[in-house]
Amino acid sequence: xxxxxxxxxxxxxxxxxxxxxxxxxxxxxxxxxxxxxxxxxxxxxxxxxxxxxxxxxxxxxxxxxxxxxxxxxxxxxxxxxxxxxxxxxxxxxxxxxxxxxxxxx
Amino acid sequence: xxxxxxxxxxxxxxxxxxxxxxxxxxxxxxxxxxxxxxxxxxxxxxxxxxxxxxxxxxxxxxxxxxxxxxxxxxxxxxxxxxxxxxxxxxxxxxxxxxxxxxxxxxxxxxxxxxx
Numbered sequence: 001x002x003x004x005x006x007x008x009x010x011x012x013x014x015x016x017x018x019x020x021x022x023x024x025x026x027x028x029x030x031x032x033x034x035x036x037x038x039x040x041x042x043x044x045x046x047x048x049x050x051x052x053x054x055x056x057x058x059x060x061x062x063x064x065x066x067x068x069x070x071x072x073x074x075x076x077x078x079x080x081x082x083x084x085x086x087x088x089x090x091x092x093x094x095x096x097x098x099x100x101x102x103x104x105x
Numbered sequence: 106x107x108x109x110x111x112x113x114x115x116x117x118x119x120x121x122x123x124x125x126x127x128x129x130x131x132x133x134x135x136x137x138x139x140x141x142x143x144x145x146x147x148x149x150x151x152x153x154x155x156x157x158x159x160x161x162x163x164x165x166x167x168x169x170x171x172x173x174x175x176x177x178x179x180x181x182x183x184x185x186x187x188x189x190x191x192x193x194x195x196x197x198x199x200x201x202x203x204x205x206x207x208x209x210x211x212x213x214x215x216x217x218x219x220x
Contacts, residue, residue, distance in 0.1 A: 031206070033208060044211070045208040045209065093153060095149075097146065
């Protein structure tokens with residue numbers, strides 16, 4: 001079973017806009033992680049947020065965690081065409097279904 | 106270079122045959138994992154191993170087998186019992202099991218096609 005559910009399934013934006021992806025989960029967590037996958041490739045780790053953290057930043061990425069709602073969001077600011085990829089959340093060794101982001105130049 | 110290597114990149118299997126996908130890591134990680142990804146979908150956990158000589162079934166273990174005789178290696182065998190094996194297979198490793206405190210490192214995947 002996939003414990004993380006993500007929305008939206010697909011997101012299309014223009015370069016320079018912000019992209020927000022959401023992930024919900026069902027069980028308690030130690031941490032939640034976000035990964036990126038370019039088409040047909042392996043996954044690359046983006047950011048890890050621990051259960052006692054509420055927000056974390058890394059460059060143009062901002063991740064929030066709301067343990068009361070069992071949800072997390074990934075915000076990519078000032079998007080670029082190179083951000084086009086699928087994004088997945090991970091916790092308890094299970095991945096969400098992912099959000100396919102397309103950034104149009 | 107430290108990393109995790111999967112081979113081959115592409116693999117073709119005839120129906121009824123067993124095939125083995127290789128996964129090797131030189132990161133000195135204790136834990137290793139296998140995931141399956143179908144087109145346009147997320148990753149599903151097949152098997153994982155938190156330590157040498159031990160492994161557990163994930164969510165879709167039927168038709169698959171693994172071994173963990175060495176810390177560096179976690180091969181996955183897709184048996185003839187797996188009815189729909191065509192998929193993209195990803196191997197991962199982490200310092201400790203369950204990704205509890207650390208990130209996962211992924212190989213570049215093996216694309217298996219049944220012909």
